[in-house]
Amino acid sequence: MEKLVSSWYNNVQPLPETYIFPPDARPGKLSTLPSSDNIPVINLGGGGAEGHDRTRIVEQILGASQEFGFFQVINHGISENLLHDTMDVFREFFALPPEDKASFFSEDPNKLCRLITSTGNYDRENVHLWRDALRHPCHALEKFIPLWPQQPLKYREHVDKCSTQVRKVALNILDSISEGLGIGYGHFSDELSQETLLSVNHYPPCPDPSLTLGITKHCDPNLITILLQGDVHGLQVFKDGKWIGKVLNFGEVHRVWVWRILITGLDLLCFGSSLFLLIYTFPYLGFNFQDRFWILDPPLGVEPLPQGLVVNIGYQLQCAEHRAVTNSSNARTSAAFFIAPSQDCHIQPATALINASNPQIYKGFQYKEFLSNYLMKQGNTEVVLEPFKLQI
Ligand SMILES: O=C(O)CCC(=O)C(=O)O
Numbered sequence: 422m423e424k425l426v427s428s429w430y431n432n433v434q435p436l437p438e439t440y441i442f443p444p445d446a447r448p449g450k451l452s453t454l455p456s457s458d459n460i461p462v463i464n465l466g467g468g469g470a471e472g473h474d475r476t477r478i479v480e481q482i483l484g485a486s487q488e489f490g491f492f493q494v495i496n497h498g499i500s501e502n503l504l505h506d507t508m509d510v511f512r513e514f515f516a517l518p519p520e521d522k523a524s525f526f527s528e529d530p531n532k533l534c535r536l537i538t539s540t541g542n543y544d545r546e547n548v549h550l551w552r553d554a555l556r557h558p559c560h561a562l563e564k565f566i567p568l569w570p571q572q573p574l575k576y577r578e579h580v581d582k583c584s585t586q587v588r589k590v591a592l593n594i595l596d597s598i599s600e601g602l603g604i605g606y607g608h609f610s611d612e613l614s615q616e617t618l619l620s621v622n623h624y625p626p627c628p629d630p631s632l633t634l635g636i637t638k639h640c641d642p643n644l645i646t647i648l649l650q651g652d653v654h655g656l657q658v659f660k661d662g663k664w665i666g667k668v669l670n671f672g673e674v675h676r677v678w679v680w681r682i683l684i685t686g687l688d689l690l691c692f693g694s695s696l697f698l699l700i701y702t703f704p705y706l707g708f709n710f711q712d713r714f715w716i717l718d719p720p721l722g723v724e725p726l727p728q729g730l731v732v733n734i735g736y737q738l739q740c741a742e743h744r745a746v747t748n749s750s751n752a753r754t755s756a757a758f759f760i761a762p763s764q765d766c767h768i769q770p771a772t773a774l775i776n777a778s779n780p781q782i783y784k785g786f787q788y789k790e791f792l793s794n795y796l797m798k799q800g801n802t803e804v805v806l807e808p809f810k811l812q813i
Pocket residue numbers: 620622636641648650655656657743744745755757
């Protein structure tokens with residue numbers, strides 16, 4: 422339990438060395454994100470004429486899946502209240518006193534419902550991740566609910582409702598993908614999407630977000646993931662060799678520049694250049710002025726939309742690389758619902774898509790084979806697919 426970042430982060434300054442990533446893996450200053458491109462937002466219906474056009478939605482989902490492997494959906498049918506209540510029970514779980522969480526903490530990978538820190542493999546990793554996580558299966562509900570936390574009191578009620586609805590949205594999206602690919606409605610139902618696994622990630626405020634990560638660059642091993650990211654930035658997507666971020670709207674850009682000009686003016690007028698120096702020194706004095714007011718470095722990442730669900734296509738369909746960064750002022754909690762094949766499911770390309778100009782690239786495998794290789798390679802995107810490539 423004492424290994425959990427949430428147990429000790431409050432008294433620690435500076436960032437402990439075991440959490441500092443090698444220079445090439447560090448996020449650096451968030452303002453250095455090279456691209457302000459962002460993932461598409463797709464309206465699944467209910468909002469305006471465009472939202473009801475099924476063919477257009479299928480086109481948008483397929484396009485976003487192929488181009489980004491990532492998108493957000495709105496008007497998906499899950500109420501904003503349910504999303505809020507569910508995120509609240511997750512945050513409340515991490516805020517419980519240590520004695521109320523202790524029975525869930527475990528380093529045994531076979532324990533179905535467990536609280537972990539970092540990757541869950543703390544003693545065998547070189548650098549630790551700045552995150553704790555609560556993990557458990559959700560589907561089939563009646564089988565797994567008895568394993569879930571009973572505190573906070575509403576945990577089981579809200580997570581039960583939310584995971585059922587998230588699963589429905591995911592299956593609808595999978596149907597749109599199979600429809601768009603022309604491989605028949607329901608191609609991904611049954612064994613290919615049999616399981617729902619939940620990982621609630623908790624990233625406490627971090628003394629130096631530029632040196633560490635909440636989650637390193639990876640693709641999810643499953644079929645499709647639905648992520649609730651609450652209202653704090655932190656998710657970044659890797660596309661065409663670049664980390665892509667949030668597009669600041671006019672008001673936000675305006676605000677940043679008004680503040681920058683004001684500060685520079687004040688600085689020159691009153692202090693020569695010392696105020697700037699002071700602002701840059703604040704983080705080292707324990708008060709991160711920049712992150713708190715994002716006057717100098719706006720926060721960047723996939724924009725949290727109040728009702729948005731982030732959808733991410735996993736390895737069994739495509740690979741969409743992403744990571745989670747931390748920040749120094751706010752704790753961030755995100756909930757990833759991984760829709761995954763059953764362990765024994767045989768994965769192979771849809772035969773209708775294979776032809777002379779589109780040959781098969783990967784051999785068929787059992788999902789559990791893929792998972793054990795994924796875990797052995799620690800999700801390293803450079804090598805995970807190697808054993809499954811066909812020699813062409
Ligand atoms: O916290 C996030 O935004 C990302 C979480 C994630 O990528 C994961 O749990 O696999």
